[in-house]
Amino acid sequence: MKGEARWTWMVEQAGYLTGHYIAVDGGQHRTAF
Incomplete structure (x- = not known):
C-alpha cells in the first residue's frame, strides 16, 4: 500500500x-518555487 x-x-x-x-505559459507568473 505504501507504493500505491x-x-x-x-x-x-x-x-x-x-x-x-x-x-506561467498563460502569462501568470505564479509558481510554487
Whole structure:
C-alpha cells in the first residue's frame, strides 16, 4: 500500500506543478518555487 500511496502522491504533485507551468505559459507568473 505504501507504493500505491507514493504513486498517488507523485501523480498529484505532477498535476500541481503542471498547473503552475500552464499558468506561467498563460502569462501568470505564479509558481510554487
